[in-house]
Amino acid sequence: MTNGQNxxxxxxxxxxxxxxxxxxxxxxxxxxxFVLMVTGVLAPGAYIGASLAFASLAFVYFLTAVTTAQxxxxxxxxxxxxxxxxxxxxxxxxxxxxPILLIGPGGRIEQANPAARALLALxxxxxxxxxxxxxxxxxxxxxxxxxxERGTVVEYATLAPIESHVRAYVEPIRLPVAGPMPWRAMLVxxxxxxxxxxxxxxxxxxxxxxxxxxxxxxxxxxxxxTLRGPAxxxxxxxxxxxxxxxxxxxxxxxxxxxxxxxxxxxxxxxxLPVGTVDLRAVTRDVIDSLGPMAQARNITVSATLPETPVxxxxxxxxxxxxxxxxxxxxxxxxxxxxxxxxxxxxxCARDRAEHxxxxxxxxSARLLLAGxxxxxxxxxxxxxxxxxxxxxxxxxxxxxxxxxxxVDGQKSSPTAxxxxxxxxVKHIVTRHRGGFSVESxxxxxxxxxxxxxxxxxxxxxxxETGAAASPAPVSPGQA
Amino acid sequence: xxxxxxxxxxxxxxxxELEQLTASxxxxxxxxxxxxxxxxxxxxxxxxxxxxxxIQRDKRLDTLQRDIERQIIRLLALRQPLASDLRxxxxxxxxxxxxxxxxxxxxxxxxxxxxxxxxxxxxxxxSIERMGRLVQGHLHEVLDAYASGEIGGALGxxxxxxxxxxHYNTLFRELLVCMAExxxxxxxxxxxxxxxxxxxxxxxxxxxxxxxxxYAVTGTELLADRPKGGSSGTP
Numbered sequence: 001m002t003n004g005q006n007x008x009x010x011x012x013x014x015x016x017x018x019x020x021x022x023x024x025x026x027x028x029x030x031x032x033x034f035v036l037m038v039t040g041v042l043a044p045g046a047y048i049g050a051s052l053a054f055a056s057l058a059f060v061y062f063l064t065a066v067t068t069a070q071x072x073x074x075x076x077x078x079x080x081x082x083x084x085x086x087x088x089x090x091x092x093x094x095x096x097x098x099p100i101l102l103i104g105p106g107g108r109i110e111q112a113n114p115a116a117r118a119l120l121a122l123x124x125x126x127x128x129x130x131x132x133x134x135x136x137x138x139x140x141x142x143x144x145x146x147x148x149e150r151g152t153v154v155e156y157a158t159l160a161p162i163e164s165h166v167r168a169y170v171e172p173i174r175l176p177v178a179g180p181m182p183w184r185a186m187l188v189x190x191x192x193x194x195x196x197x198x199x200x201x202x203x204x205x206x207x208x209x210x211x212x213x214x215x216x217x218x219x220x221x222x223x224x225x226t227l228r229g230p231a232x233x234x235x236x237x238x239x240x241x242x243x244x245x246x247x248x249x250x251x252x253x254x255x256x257x258x259x260x261x262x263x264x265x266x267x268x269x270x271x272l273p274v275g276t277v278d279l280r281a282v283t284r285d286v287i288d289s290l291g292p293m294a295q296a297r298n299i300t301v302s303a304t305l306p307e308t309p310v311x312x313x314x315x316x317x318x319x320x321x322x323x324x325x326x327x328x329x330x331x332x333x334x335x336x337x338x339x340x341x342x343x344x345x346x347x348c349a350r351d352r353a354e355h356x357x358x359x360x361x362x363x364s365a366r367l368l369l370a371g372x373x374x375x376x377x378x379x380x381x382x383x384x385x386x387x388x389x390x391x392x393x394x395x396x397x398x399x400x401x402x403x404x405x406x407v408d409g410q411k412s413s414p415t416a417x418x419x420x421x422x423x424x425v426k427h428i429v430t431r432h433r434g435g436f437s438v439e440s441x442x443x444x445x446x447x448x449x450x451x452x453x454x455x456x457x458x459x460x461x462x463x464e465t466g467a468a469a470s471p472a473p474v475s476p477g478q479a
Numbered sequence: 480x481x482x483x484x485x486x487x488x489x490x491x492x493x494x495x496e497l498e499q500l501t502a503s504x505x506x507x508x509x510x511x512x513x514x515x516x517x518x519x520x521x522x523x524x525x526x527x528x529x530x531x532x533x534i535q536r537d538k539r540l541d542t543l544q545r546d547i548e549r550q551i552i553r554l555l556a557l558r559q560p561l562a563s564d565l566r567x568x569x570x571x572x573x574x575x576x577x578x579x580x581x582x583x584x585x586x587x588x589x590x591x592x593x594x595x596x597x598x599x600x601x602x603x604x605x606s607i608e609r610m611g612r613l614v615q616g617h618l619h620e621v622l623d624a625y626a627s628g629e630i631g632g633a634l635g636x637x638x639x640x641x642x643x644x645x646h647y648n649t650l651f652r653e654l655l656v657c658m659a660e661x662x663x664x665x666x667x668x669x670x671x672x673x674x675x676x677x678x679x680x681x682x683x684x685x686x687x688x689x690x691x692x693x694y695a696v697t698g699t700e701l702l703a704d705r706p707k708g709g710s711s712g713t714p
Binding site for chain 1 (some may be wrong): 609622623635649652653
């Protein structure tokens with residue numbers, strides 16, 4: 001019924017429905033009076049008097065409706081739109097994904113859209129800006145704007161725990177209120193992380209690529225010169241040289257592949273991955289695919305996996321790459337006929353995820369190479385890869401995830417990697433808001449641990465608001 | 480820390496003063512953080528001007544500390560805070576002192592950077608930067624914990640100070656080896672050693688702040704021994 005009325009209101013002249021309602025009410029009143037008279041409660045004289053009064057009232061209203069309806073034909077469209085104009089602006093502000101804040105006198109946050117509340121982790125509104133945003137330059141600009149000075153643009157960067165570059169636009173707004181402090185400051189925080197990152201990565205990529213490609217290129221050109229000169233007619237040397245050249249080009253190809261993969265990972269490092277991955281299935285896949293490589297060197301790969309799938313939030317291809325890099329490394333740095341042990345674990349708290357209870361040796365060193373901000377509620381899916389190789393000296397541990405870093409003596413080994421594997425792992429893990437730790441003992445082997453957050457923690461916060469709608473929180477992994 | 484003090488006092492000015500105090504300390508923390516971060520940038524980019532800027536901005540940190548101390552004394556004298564309010568005041572006092580020390584250490588790093596820039600670039604400044612970023616991350620997390628009153632972050636930093644020590648020990652050994660190999664870099668190497676030591680001290684101050692935050696929020700002290708990295712015989 002309300003629906004029909006609304007439609008009428010839009011289509012008809014503005015006043016008519018209201019007045020028609022009055023006529024209907026009058027008629028209803030007359031009907032009630034008529035019933036009362038029929039049942040004998042009311043005297044006929046009173047009935048006629050009252051109904052005449054109702055009828056004349058209705059008639060007067062009807063007349064005014066006829067006279068006023070015509071000239072104000074345009075009003076209905078404007079009227080419902082006007083009160084919602086402010087509301088519309090507010091709704092738009094709420095939906096804008098750029099954090100926007102209004103700062104009042106004394107640096108108090110008066111308004112903040114959801115994006116701003118999420119970025120600064122604001123609870124209830126009305127806090128002080130300096131408590132949530134500790135950037136001295138932004139605060140200075142805001143207090144200048146509150147004094148009515150010109151707006152400014154400030155850039156700032158936070159490098160921990162996750163790197164981000166933000167450009168803050170501060171603009172003074174004068175409110176039409178009386179009192180000593182009519183100035184407010186509008187603060188818009190624009191995220192520029194990706195462009196900054198792209199800029200720096202181009203520079204890094206060029207530097208790394210040119211530096212690392214120089215060695216194989218130099219040897220290639222050396223062999224080409226030899227083949228054109230002294231070894232031109234030496235059948236045997238030519239074969240051998242071509243073999244070496246093939247190896248060198250292969251190495252260059254691997255290097256370029258890794259560099260490209262690294263820059264791809266870096267590019268979207270601050271975008272959270274969506275989707276869920278079964279860590280157990282990925283680990284199995286990797287073990288199967290690396291089987292031939294292990295067999296070739298007579299290495300046994302044993303896996304202890306849980307009985308149920310280990311669901312984590314992540315990008316399947318990237319998680320696959322992480323596990324593959326770790327297991328490949330373990331096989332590579334195991335002695336011939338050695339052992340590689342892989343284990344997976346589900347639903348671990350941070351401390352247990354980072355390092356297991358047992359140490360691999362009495363004097364083993366442990367180090368967290370990358371870790372998410374500490375949150376006691378988060379739970380992780382864990383993969384650990386343990387080899388029994390030479391182990392890594394304590395002093396090299398912090399440098400493991402550095403690009404092109406190789407522990408001494410590895411450079412000359414025939415299976416030398418590009419030095420990018422663990423850097424890639426670190427970047428992927430950081431993107432997933434997971435962690436990456438190492439434990440090693442020289443002579444006793446090395447154990448790498450990767451832990452990635454489970455979707456449950458995020459589903460929990462999401463259902464806090466919509467708990468009433470969905471009685472049983474279903475983890476996205478099951479859906 | 481805003482949560483426990485907000486809107487629970489009969490005298491509203493008291494609540495506001497406590498909130499203002501927390502905000503001042505957070506501002507000071509932001510400044511200290513930016514000093515450390517800029518000092519590290521100055522090392523990485525060999526930027527002497529930025530280093531000079533850090534040295535000059537440290538004065539502002541000292542002024543802020545004096546302001547905060549004055550605020551606290553006023554609060555104690557006029558309001559006689561009890562229980563969690565008292566803890567908030569004492570915590571602010573202690574944290575301000577720690578932050579002031581962090582500022583001094585950043586200033587010292589900046590001074591040394593200016594001298595380092597006169598010598599040839601060393602490969603090891605990359606390691607310094609990595610250690611610095613770790614320390615900076617710890618500082619950021621404890622200050623976040625202070626502002627939000629959630630002790631999870633503070634506890635996390637408290638337990639992970641040995642990561643900083645591990646970095647420091649690694650750097651120490653590497654520097655010693657490099658200096659033994661090439662006497663020419665003993666000068667700049669010594670500066671790097673002190674810079675690393677300063678960063679390690681900043682990490683310790685961050686741990687101190689974590690302890691204070693824990694105390695202010697829960698009222699109990701973190702008594703258990705902090706996990707220590709392997710002993711290495713470095714000073």
